[in-house]
Amino acid sequence: MQWTDDAEAAVKKVPFFVRKKVRSRVEKEAADAGKASVSLSDVKATQARYLKKMSSEVKGYQLDACFGSGGCPHRAMASEVLVEKIERVMADADLLGFLMSRVQGDLKFHHEFRISIADCPNACSQPQIKDVGILGAATPGFTTIPCSACGACTEACKEDAVVLSENGEASAIDFTRCVHCGSCVAVCPTGTLEVGKKGYRVLIGGKLGRHPRLARELPGIHDAETVVRMIKDFLAFYKSRSTRGQRFAQLLTDADIDAFSNKLMH
Numbered sequence: 001m002q003w004t005d006d007a008e009a010a011v012k013k014v015p016f017f018v019r020k021k022v023r024s025r026v027e028k029e030a031a032d033a034g035k036a037s038v039s040l041s042d043v044k045a046t047q048a049r050y051l052k053k054m055s056s057e058v059k060g061y062q063l064d065a066c067f068g069s070g071g072c073p074h075r076a077m078a079s080e081v082l083v084e085k086i087e088r089v090m091a092d093a094d095l096l097g098f099l100m101s102r103v104q105g106d107l108k109f110h111h112e113f114r115i116s117i118a119d120c121p122n123a124c125s126q127p128q129i130k131d132v133g134i135l136g137a138a139t140p141g142f143t144t145i146p147c148s149a150c151g152a153c154t155e156a157c158k159e160d161a162v163v164l165s166e167n168g169e170a171s172a173i174d175f176t177r178c179v180h181c182g183s184c185v186a187v188c189p190t191g192t193l194e195v196g197k198k199g200y201r202v203l204i205g206g207k208l209g210r211h212p213r214l215a216r217e218l219p220g221i222h223d224a225e226t227v228v229r230m231i232k233d234f235l236a237f238y239k240s241r242s243t244r245g246q247r248f249a250q251l252l253t254d255a256d257i258d259a260f261s262n263k264l265m266h
Contacts, residue, residue, distance in 0.1 A: 001027050001030065001031065001036070001037065001038060002036065002037040002038070003037065003038045004037065004038065004039050004040065006039075006040040007026075007038045007039055007040045007042065007043045010040055010043045010044065010047075011023055011026065011043055014047065021057075022043075022046065022047055025046050026038055026042055026043055026046040026047075029042070029045075029046050030042045057109075058096065058099070058107040058108065058109060058111065058112060059095075059096055059112070060090075060093075060094070060095030060096030060097075060098065060099055060112055060113065061090045061093075061095045061112050061113040061114070061115070062109075062112050062113070062114045062115070063083065063086060063087055063090060063115050063116075063117075064114075064115070064116040064117070064125045064126075064130075065079060065083050065116070065117045065118075065119075065125055066117070066118045066119055066120075066123075066124045066125040074119075074120045074122055074181065074183070075119035075120050075136060076119060076120045076121070076136040076137055076138040076180065076181055076182045076198070077119050077120075077136030077137065077198060077199070077200065078119065078136075079117050079119050079134070079136060079200075081224065082117065082134070082200070082224045082227060082228075083117055085224065085228050086115060086117070086227075086228065086231055089228060089231055089232060089235070090113070090115070090231075090235075093235050093239075095112070095113055095235075098239060098242075099111050099112075099245055102242060102243060102244055102245045103244065103245035104244070107245075110209070110247070111245045111247070113131055113235070113238065113247070113248055114130040114131045114132070114247075115130060115131065115132045115133075115134070115231070116130040116132075116133050116134070117133075117134040118133070118134070118135050118136065119136040120135070120136050120181055120182075121135055121136075121137075121179040121180065121181045122181075123135060127203055127206070127215065128203060128206050128214045128215050129206040129207060129208055129212070129214065129215070130206050130207075130215065130249075131204065131205070131206065131207070131215075131234075131247060131248040131249045132202070132203070132204050132215075132231065132234055132248070133202070133203035133204070133206060133215045134200050134201070134202055134203075134227060135200060135201040135202075135203070136200060137180035137181075137182075137197075137198065137199055137200060137201050137221045138180055138181065138182030138185065138195045138197075138198050139178070139180050139182075139195065139196045139197040139198070139221060140173050140178070140180075140182065140184050140185050140193050140194070140195065140196060141173075141193070141194055141195070141196025141197075142170075142192060142193060142194070143191055143192055143193070143194050145190055145191045145192045146169075146190070146192065147169035147170045147171075147190065147192040148169075148189070148190050148192075149164075149167060149168035149169045149170075150189060151168065152187040152188060152189060153170050153184035153187060153188055153193060154170075154184075155187070156183040156184050156186070156187045157183060157184050158183075159177040159178060159179055160174075160177060161173055161174045161175070161177035161178040161179075161184075162174075162184055170184075170192060170193065180201065180221065182195060182198075197221050198221075199221040199222050199223050199224075199226075200221065200222050200223075200224070200227050201217060201218075201220075201221060201222075202217070202218045202220075202222060202227060202230055203215035203216060203217045203218070204216060204218060204234065204248075204249075204252065204257060204260065205248075205249045205252040205257060206249060207247060207249035207250065213249070215249075216257050218230075218257070218260055218261050218264055219261050219264055219265055220264055220265075222264075230260075230264075233260070233263075234248060234260075237251075237256070238251065
């Protein structure tokens with residue numbers, strides 16, 4: 001559907017975490033009214049109705065994912081099944097009922113527990129600013145097949161993480177630089193490089209607002225079942241600490257994050 005310039009400008013002022021919902025609803029209401037384009041008055045009318053009913057739209061959590069198999073050639077992991085499992089865990093936790101018992105007054109979207117899943121380190125779904133961020137990971141490793149020194153891996157690696165020997169052969173991976181995207185493995189023509197471990201990196205404690213901070217990464221690369229168990233632990237912590245509807249990220253101290261890290265390493 002066509003949008004006028006002033007309508008486009010208006011919807012861009014809507015907070016980004018509800019912008020997609022507002023835009024979709026504007027178009028639906030305009031279409032239901034028989035209109036072929038969206039005007040500024042349509043945006044204002046829909047926005048007013050939407051914000052007035054915000055508390056009825058809140059479901060207690062937000063679970064976002066990136067484009068996945070439908071539109072991204074860079075994915076390190078296919079997370080559709082993981083998304084479904086986490087969705088079930090979040091629904092079973094009855095976070096809406098929990099928030100209603102803790103928050104005085106109407107619920108707002110900023111009260112919701114937020115999880116974001118990205119299939120690769122490009123992180124289009126912004127996991128670094130969510131309560132829990134999950135990133136697909138494919139760690140490169142070496143086979144016994146000799147390297148041809150073609151340079152394809154170093155060309156593909158945006159982090160300069162592939163270490164070359166004096167004769168130009170790939171000899172090691174600098175894991176202080178590597179982001180586990182798997183790009184070097186994908187372009188290796190000889191099979192010298194292979195995926196050593198696939199799974200998910202997990203970050204916790206990200207948020208925007210008055211005191212923004214990036215999420216901190218917990219150690220390790222984890223399979224889907226481990227990630228689900230971690231989500232259950234995070235929710236248990238959240239429910240034990242949130243007395244007035246504070247976000248998970250607001251409740252976490254550095255000591256709490258260290259405790260979650262130590263649990264993973266033992």
